[in-house]
Amino acid sequence: METTNEKLREEFSLRLKKELERMGLPITSPTRIAAEFSAKYPGNKIASQTVRKWLFAEAIPTQAKLVALAEWLEVSEQWLRFGTGRRRVVKAADAVHTLGERGVAVVVGKNQAAVVPVVELLAKLSPKNVRLVESMVRCVLASQNEDE
Template sequence: MDDTNETIRQQFSDRLKKELARAGLPVSSPTQITNEFNRLYPQHKMAAQTMRKWLFAEAIPTQAKLLALADMLGVSPQWLRFGMGARKASKASSIAHDDAANPAGGVVVSQQQAALAPVVDLLTRLSPSNVRLVEKIVRCVLDEQDAQH
């Protein structure tokens, strides 16, 4: 097993456990946590075994479940997944609880931002250090763009 992936999963698991405890959910009961998650996010139902894998650093949630989990815990998805950025979720990043309002269960973007969806998907697969590298590159490009206008 790749030590880097194992470390990333362990760091995610540590953040998850800390936030579950802060939210008053019993880290020792994946079933109880799963029941609460499924009650809040019926469009993202999961098995207790899935939560157990997250808690024991055996797996990391899919993007849709990560967004719901971060919303449930009141933290930003980026912080929960990578330990970077603001810990607290902004109101704008909160996902919709109503399945009709957001049938895909993902991030809602405007027509002009639709081209970003594939890029965001790729970014979620990067290691934290590579995400920071991409962020620095984007900031450099933005600085250059601002200087030209």
């Protein structure tokens, strides 16, 4: 029977392979993966033997390596290590940033850029009116969910 640690290593390995393939890296070449990782993270260099161990479910990265690996693969550390939580991480380059008049930073995904002007207008409202608008939005959402 498989031990818990073996199962965790196998599941990590599957997630790692999937993400490496998504990035277009050959999972059959630990040397290339190690070289590209080490070039991007010179302070966290890895050997091809280390990558091979990860790919063959013989080991899981140390926390420092896991953090860098997750950043490189653009996934959350928790998802990469345990398969739980949010998989993808929103990178700053994939987000639209704006600064409202009151110094409030608003970050939304590229596909939701249309909400930025609405949020900027909301930032001008009094707290009482923000609550009123929130109630209205909740009513619209409830109605929308009933229609679906």
